[in-house]
Amino acid sequence: MTFDFSSEFLDPARTLECGQVFRYEAFREGYFVVSGDKACYLFKREDKVVFESDFPDYFYRYFDLGEDYRKIYEKALSFDAPFLSEAARAGKGIRILNQNAEEVIYSFILSQNNNIPRIRKIIENLCSALGERRSFMGKEYFSFPTTAILAEREKEFYRAMGAGYRDSFLTETARKINDEGISRLFSLKGKELKEALMSYRGIGEKVANCIVLFGFHDTASFPVDTWLEKAYKEDFKGKERSRKKIASYFEGLFKEYSGYMQQYLFFYKRKGADV
DNA sequence: CTCCAGGCTTTAG
DNA sequence: CTAAAGCATGGA
Numbered sequence: 303m304t305f306d307f308s309s310e311f312l313d314p315a316r317t318l319e320c321g322q323v324f325r326y327e328a329f330r331e332g333y334f335v336v337s338g339d340k341a342c343y344l345f346k347r348e349d350k351v352v353f354e355s356d357f358p359d360y361f362y363r364y365f366d367l368g369e370d371y372r373k374i375y376e377k378a379l380s381f382d383a384p385f386l387s388e389a390a391r392a393g394k395g396i397r398i399l400n401q402n403a404e405e406v407i408y409s410f411i412l413s414q415n416n417n418i419p420r421i422r423k424i425i426e427n428l429c430s431a432l433g434e435r436r437s438f439m440g441k442e443y444f445s446f447p448t449t450a451i452l453a454e455r456e457k458e459f460y461r462a463m464g465a466g467y468r469d470s471f472l473t474e475t476a477r478k479i480n481d482e483g484i485s486r487l488f489s490l491k492g493k494e495l496k497e498a499l500m501s502y503r504g505i506g507e508k509v510a511n512c513i514v515l516f517g518f519h520d521t522a523s524f525p526v527d528t529w530l531e532k533a534y535k536e537d538f539k540g541k542e543r544s545r546k547k548i549a550s551y552f553e554g555l556f557k558e559y560s561g562y563m564q565q566y567l568f569f570y571k572r573k574g575a576d577v
Numbered sequence: 578c579t580c581c582a583g584g585c586t587t588t589a590g
Numbered sequence: 591c592t593a594a595a596g597c598a599t600g601g602a
Contacts (some may be wrong), residue, residue, distance in 0.1 A: 306595050415597080415598090416598095416599080417599095417600080417601080419600090419601085420599070420600065420601085422601095423600095461598085464598090464599075464600095465598085466597080466598030467596090467597045467598050467599090468597095468598080469598090480599095543592095544592080576601090
């Protein structure tokens with residue numbers, strides 16, 4: 303099944319490479335993307351982005367194609383913040399994906415004090431070891447392992463996957479979610495959801511903000527990592543020193559647009575850091 | 578060699 | 591409440 307969408311506010315490279323997702327790779331004329339157990343191929347053709355997938359409705363929502371990103375882009379230019387305007391122009395076409403919540407939880411537990419290329423490698427190791435083998439467009443791929451499967455493994459297994467000291471965070475959190483069920487989290491939102499997430503081992507302020515934003519699409523969330531801390535100090539001339547207060551500053555400024563603005567800033571501040 | 582990466586937990590003050 | 595040590599791993 304195939305469909306297309308205007309590329310004016312949809313840039314596949316920027317959307318996939320702005321650090322919100324880890325399961326994508328260059329394929330043919332564009333990208334091969336895996337979410338959960340589903341795959342998709344997308345590429346630019348003239349002024350369109352063309353999608354191919356057996357799950358078109360899923361990937362329409364995954365790429366947030368029902369949202370008006372012209373409004374969000376213009377909102378970024380409307381703040382009295384020159385650096386944000388620069389970032390938005392450089393990052394035009396970035397969108398916030400609607401990813402699988404559990405995949406986001408485990409992925410961002412692995413992200414702490416780590417770099418994106420290595421995070422991607424650990425996740426690929428996990429998927430090829432524990433996921434189910436699938437195929438799309440002649441390409442083999444592996445589904446993201448379920449919580450039940452992840453909960454079966456000991457921390458030594460995750461150490462062998464390259465997770466480093468985050469090994470026990472994965473086993474303990476997978477077991478807790480496996481016992482409690484994930485549905486409990488979907489009944490929460492805002493501060494309550496974030497606090498529930500922070501009760502899991504390996505999830506602190508920043509990772510919880512990422513999960514809330516990328517896994518539950520709460521765009522009032524503004525994760526502050528090393529790059530945003532840098533932007534805050536260098537480009538916003540901020541005085542606060544704790545990341546929690548920096549996040550509060552930006553969330554107060556950007557409100558329900560926080561997550562979108564954060565992605566523009568992250569992408570622009572980090573530009574050129576790796577491949 | 579040191580420093581850093583989408584930081585968190587634990588401990589000390 | 592804030593500050594700081596310790597934590598695996600690999601690339602620059």
